[in-house]
Amino acid sequence: MAPVGKPVTLFLQTFGQQDTHPASAVTKIMIECLLTIFGLALVAPFLHWALRSTTHWFLGAIVAGITTWLALQLPAVASGATLHAAFAWVPALGVNFSLMADGLGLLMALIICGIGTLIVIYAGGYLADHPLLGRFYAYILLFMGSMLGVVLADNIIVLFIFWELTSISSYLLIGFDHERAAARAAALKALLVTSLGGLALLAGLLLMGTAAGSYELNEILTRGDVVRSHTLYVPILILILLGAATKSAQFPFHFWLPAAMEAPSPVSAYLHSATMVKAGVFLLARLTPALGGTPAWQGSLVAIGAITMLVGAILSLSSDGLKRILAYSTVSVLGTLTMLIGIGTLTAIQAAVLYLMAHALYKGALFLLAGSVSHATHLYDADDLGGLARRMPLTAVAGFLAALSMMGIPPLLGFIGKESLYEATMTAASEIGKAGTDHYSTGWTRPIMSLTPLAVAAHMLLFVVVVRVGVRPFLGRSRPSAHPPQEVSPSLWLGPLVPAVVGIIGGLLAGNVGSLIVAPAVMAVRGEPHEAAPLALWHGLTPELALSALTLFGGLILFAARRRLVQAAASLSRLADWGPDAGYDRALATLNLAAKTQTRVLQNGYLRWYLLTVLSVTVLLVGYPLIEHMELPEIKNLSDIWHFELMLAAMTLISAYAAVRATTRLGAVAALGAVGYSVALIYVYYGAPDLAMTQFLIETLMVILFVLVFYHLPPFSIFSGRAARLRDTLLALAFGAMMTMLILTTRANQSQPRISEYFVEHSLTEAHGRNIVNVILVDFRAIDTLGEITVLAVAAVGVFALLKLRRSAKKEEMR
Amino acid sequence: MKSVILSTASRLVHPLLLMFSVFLLLRGHNEPGGGFSGGLMAASAFVLHALAHDAQTARRALKVQPQTLIGAGLLAALAAGIVALAIGEPFLTGSWTSFHMPGLGEWTLGTPLLFDVGVYLVVVGVSMLIILSMAED
Structure with missing residues (x-):
């Protein structure tokens, strides 16, 4: 047996010149954080069994601790350091388990763990009566660890494995209420779409690794010029885009995200707005230094992003359910982020980072809020709700804050996000033109100019969304309902309230957020130090401010006309019959039909057909190359053949013939046994006692087995007619001839040293x-x-x- | 199929066959034999029992469920592989130890023997599970 691999040794090392951080202690903690979360996922059901109604506070405290540790690393990373940790994982294949926390990774990690803390606590309240709550904790922690792995991965194989783990945990979470068929179908849809993209991603990553000559991201990212000028650049780009677009629900793969709203609210808030759907956007941002800046990159990302932004915003009007409305608006935001990364200028990347942060906070809050509202009222449609502010004051505060942030009203973080989005689309053209020495191309000036009106239009539509979900349910007259609403328990209002409040703090401390979080992340994406104007809440009376005002004004008008808009969107939705979602259903139905048909044909349950298929396929596949390469050994002397061998051959043939011609079952079985014994005799004659002994025993047991089952078999009959017998005879002869030729050719072609000699020597x-x-x-x-x-x-x-x-x-x- | 001669003979031959099967298993490493043929031999001992009496009697003679034998066999084979992992060698690497037994001379034991015992048990279990289920049906 060849040695499979050396024992895994654990070593920690640091890379890079800028790394001024005391490495080993810190990086070791990074790995330990990741392992802690996976470990918690393993023991969560037992913990829940032991702690019962306090589990969520306990788990929340641990995740909060990890968040705090991550936040403490911010100053070091902001000063230019990158945390690295690695140990050899599959040394034979050169795959290291390596992690890296730069500005971008740390920002994402903070979002994952920060919102994760609230989600765990929220889930404890939201699913308090669910019998499988312990399992839910396990799934959500599994997801948290996988997502953390995606954003901290330094090796592309590690990244891919965590990436797929997020798809699998998403599948488990969407289908959490597995007794409902709709939940199962939605889970399958999400899994099929994202894992199909995952396959493309794997191919793309491997090609990119080959092109760059390394599987370590920190090395690939410094070899962007090599990758971009590689002949395989376009295939790499297409494959990676497929992976990112399916994960981040970009058009035309957006349809799985609204369906995924079958999941419990905390899952929607966490996976399908704040974290997992951002993985695709994150990947694009991460790989910008390696792949970005070419016309193909800019063109495809800007086009996909802009279309997704508009489609998502329009479709958000066509839904009534609180969560579905939010899901479509998330699709729109994801499109916006892709578009910004595609533009790729300093302003655009800065806008993308800000917008991503703001969105994670307000959309997470809105999803949790939608869950709380439905939990309290048992109502799910936006238009059925009203006047909840008096009954649920804290939830209402969270709703208003999140809504203001999403509308882009100062002093919230969302305001800065939207301002920088407009700035990015407006200045993109001139910035790209200015940076003549930069590798950013100049061919896209014109389309980028026209992105500003598109972005404004999309945000007017999103304004309608946010009023319907975040404001309307709390104002106006309260509706009579079977369940008089009451303020929900602390774990349920903390979830929406904390991110909403963080959104306001982030806006007020814009300067600190800018230098501590945004700037390092932008540097990681741009791959070079930069000098951007420090972030500020108030820039004075700028064109962007005018656009913001215009968005609000337009949004108000659209909201006033929302009934007509919703009707128009509903008539538009008839187009969906030809849309990608229907395409998915049709593809799945076709696949099932094909599987059923081929099963009916190939797995038809008749042993004789199986034999016929297996033998004829073997004859074809082996026989064809055999005819090309056939080489027979020279037969020099036939007198070597002794009468004993002739007798054996005759005995085998006669018993085989007897088996075929037998008219009773016992006769057939006995004749087959005789064939088996003859073969065993051949083994004896040629000195293979082990084989002979086993063969004798097998044949004996076989005959006994036949005798035992005789009683159960139908009366012996001959099914085949003359033609069928002829066909079977020909096939049997062809198979026999093929095997004979195969053995003779193998004997004649013994150029390689025989492995049996090695065995003889070393036995x-x-x-x-x-x-x-x-x-x-x-x-x-x-x-x-x-x-x-x-x-x-x-x-x-x-x-x-x-x-x-x-x-x-x-x-x-x-x- | 009740026959006094067969049932009397089987009572005598059954233990002999079983002993022979263990003999085959143990000598397998150096002479013809081994877990496969040993296991088949043991199975045929029980089949003889089943033919002479009936399936229930053979099942009683077997003492344990065939499924248990299969599981134990797989575990033994797996354990033989894990021994190697525990001492830092690749999975399933054979390791050997020699010792002197007074009166019996030098003995060499290794994990391949444990592995072969696993094969033996699986083969007995599989044959008996199939044959007994069919015979009892």
Whole structure:
């Protein structure tokens, strides 16, 4: 057996010249944080069993601790350091388990753990009566760890594995209420779409790694020129875009996200607005230094992003459910982020980072709020709600703050986000033109100019969304309902309130947020130090401010006309029959049909057809190359053949013929047994006692087995007519001829040294055995044997289950 | 199929066959034999029992459920592999130890023997599970 790999050794190291941080202690904690979350996921159900109604506070406290540790690393990272941690994982393939926290990764990690804390606490209240709450904790922590892995990964294989883990945990979470068919279908939809993209992503990442000559991100990111000028650049870009677009619900893959609203509210808030759907956007931002700046990159990202931004905003009008409205607005925001990364100027990247932060805060708050409202009122549609402010004051405060942030009203973080978005779309053209020496191209000036009206239009529509979800339910007359609403428990109002309040603090402390969080993240994306104007809440009377005012004004008008708008959107939704969602359903139906058809044809349940298929396919596949390469050994002397061999051959042939012509079942079985014994005799004659012994025993047991089942078999009959017999004869002869030719050709072509010589040489010295057959079985090729006995065991259990099934069916009949 | 001769003979031959199967298993490393043929031999001992009496008697003679034998066999084979992992070698690497037994001479034992015992148990279990289920049906 070849050595599989050296024992895994753990080593921690630091890379890079800028790294001024005391490495080992800090980086070790980074790995420990990740392991802690996965460890908690493992024990969560047991913890819940032990702690009951306090589990969420306990888990929340641990995640909050990790968040605090991450936040404490901000100053160091802001001063230019990058945290690295690595240990050898699959050294034979050169894959290291390496993590890296730069400005971008740390920002994402903070969002994941910060909002994660609130989500865990919120879930404890929201699902308090759910019998599977412990399992929910496990899933959500599994997701948290995977997502943290995605944003901190330094090796692209590690990144991909965590990426797929987020898809799987998302599947488990969307389908959490697994007894509802709608939840299961939505979970499958999300899984199929994102994992299809994941496959493309894997291919893209591997190609990129090959092009750059490294699988370590920190090395790939410094070799952008090599990657961009590589012949495979366009395929790499397309494949990675597919992965990012499916994950981040970009048009035309946006349809899985609204469907995913079947998940419980905390899941929607966490995975499908604040974190997982941002993974695609994060990946694009992360890979900007390696792939970004080319016309292909800018063109595709800006186009996809702008279309998604508009489609999401328009579709958000066509829904009534609180969560579906929010989901479509999330699609729109994700499009905006993709567009900004595509533009790629300093202003645009800064806007993307700000917008991402602001959105994570206000949209997370709004989703949780929608959950709280539905939890309290048992109502799910936006237009059924009203006058909740008096009954649920704290939730209402959270709603108003989040709504103001989403509308982009000072002094909230959302205001700065939207201002910089407008600034980015307006200045993109001139900035790209100015940076002549930069690698950013100049061909996209014209379309970028026209992005500003599109962004303004999309945000007018989103204004309608936010009023419907964040403001209207709390104002006006309260509606009569079966469940008089009451303020929800602390764990349920903390969830929406904290991010909403953080949004206001972030806006007021814009300067600090800018230098501590935004600037390092922008530097990580741009891959170079930059000098941007420090962030400020108030820039004076600028064109952007005018655009903001215009957005608000337009939004108010649209809101006033919302009934007509909703009608128009509803008539638009008839287009959906030809949309990607319907396409998905049709593709799935076609796939199922194809699977059913081929199963009916190939797995038809008739043993004779299976044999026919297997044998004829083998004859074709082996026979064709065999005819090309056939080489027969020279037969020099036929007198070597002794009468004993001739007798054996004749015996085998006669018993085989007897088996075919037999008219009774016992005769056929006996004749087959004779064939088996003849073969065993050949083994004896050629000195393979082990094989012979096993063959004798097998044949004996086989005949006994046949005798045992005789009683259950239908009367012996001959199904095949003359034509079928002729066909079978020809196939049998062809198969026999093919095997003969194969063996003769193998004998003639023995250019390689034979492996059996190695076994003969080493059997006694290395494996302490003189019986080479046995040594091969239990030592040299033991893992094959392990596989074989496992297959044997599975087959036996299968036979047992089938017989048992039949027996219980029979009993059922007798009753 | 009740036959006095067969049932009397099987009572005598059954233990002999079982002993022979263990003999095959143990000598397998150096002479023809091993877990596969040993296991089949043991299975045929029980099948003889089943033919001479009936399936229930053979099942009683087996003492344990065939499923248990399969599980124990797989575990033994797996354990033989894990021994290697525990001492820092790749999975399933054979490791050996020699010791002197007074009166019996030098003995060499290794994880491949444990592995072969696993194979033996799986083969007995699988054959008995299939044959007994069919015979009892």
